[in-house]
Amino acid sequence: MQDVAIIIPSHNEEENVPLIHAELRKTFANLPDYHLITWFINDGSTDGTLAAIKTAQAQDADVHYIDMSRSFGKEAGMYAGLSTAKADLYAVMDADLQDPPAMIPDMLAGIRDGYDMVGAARTDRSGEPPIRSFFANLFYKIINAISTTPIVPGARDFRVMTQQVVTAVLSLSETNRFSKGIFGWVGFKTKYLPYTNVERKHGKTSWSFWSLFRYSLDGIIDFSDAPLAFVSWIGTISFIGSFIALLFIVIRAMIFGDPTPGWPSLVSIFLMIGGLQLLALGIVGRYIGKIFVEAKDRPIFIAKEIK
CATH class of the missing domain: 1.10.287 (Helix Hairpins)
Structure with a gap:
């Protein structure tokens, strides 16, 4: 049996924490060859996210958490989880259920087939404002035109990785982190599974248009001169x-x-x-x-x- 550590950065996800925990348990109940270990990263939440995580931990001994001293951002949350968790395989996903847990069995199957990393890529952006989708598509065109690091359009941070990939990702210890670029830069045999966009269950995203714009600029600067x-x-x-x-x-x-x-x-x-x-x-x-x-x-x- 292989241990699979699921890293879930969470910022003000009080209502979504019990939902994603339940969905993950249901998914892994049908995967007898894998043992689920869930790591929630409380990234400076101001609501009851930490209390919800502790409730999940009281119900499930395989739930763990990292409570950050303040909000360091999703990128830091992923790094914290990957550097702290110990497992055979690792996965990263959002807490808002926009990353469907039902895709995990197919991702694990890809790892069994010899891939080092299996990720998810959205085939559409339904539910998003048109202006946001336009600039997102424009970003992927620009960065792939000027950077030697391949970034798959629509690719999410949601993915399953081997220990070797995680070690390589953690070896890139820069403070300015753009994980989509880092995942592409480290290489390894990678496969992306397409899926249609899923809207978040509860709450509002902390990613405003301006924060996404700054994040895209960081990605361009980090991976291209x-x-x-x-x-x-x-x-x-x-x-x-x-x-x-x-x-x-x-x-x-x-x-x-x-x-x-x-x-x-x-x-x-x-x-x-x-x-x-x-x-x-x-x-x-x-x-x-x-x-x-x-x-x-x-x-x-x-x-x-x-x-």
Whole structure:
């Protein structure tokens, strides 16, 4: 019998904790060759999530939890669970039941077939606002165009992994974590199972449009230097364009004279060049900011209680 540790980052999931616990127990009741170990990561919840987890633990000795000292985010929660749990196989999933536990048997079957990692990929985004779906699809197109790390469109963090994969993932100990990129970067034989989108059961997602936008920017910066190349090319093109414009102005003044002293369009050129410089500084600043955070080498999470 193999132990399977299910890592469930939870932030304000009071109503969903008992539901996902019940669904997992029902799923593994039909898997006699596997032993379920559930790890809830309470990521600074302000509702009764921790109490719900403790209730589940009182009913099931194979339920464990990590109570974070504050909210460190889902990425830190996954890292905390994977680095703390001990098992033969590991799985990561959300607490809101958008990751169907019914897919776990097929994922485990994929591991038996020789895959090192079996994940889930949504084939649609029904139930999401159209603008959010548009930018999500745009993100996958952009990052796969500029990054050498493959990221499957619609891929979720929901997946089953072998110990070897988890060891590789944990070896990437950067503070700025983008797990979809990390899972792709470590490689290994991977399979994705398609499924239709499932809406969360209770509560509201903590992922706003702005937080998802910042998360996507982090992913691009973490796994590509294309933005730096982009501003370099913009600077080169701007310099060449300005040089050509200068030649044109000098030649025109030599032939036709310069009837407009002060030339107001000079101000426009200054503003354009200044804007490009600020854009370049902003992009470079994002990379420097990432370096600054990593150089401080702060822990990825702080646990208040592990039980």
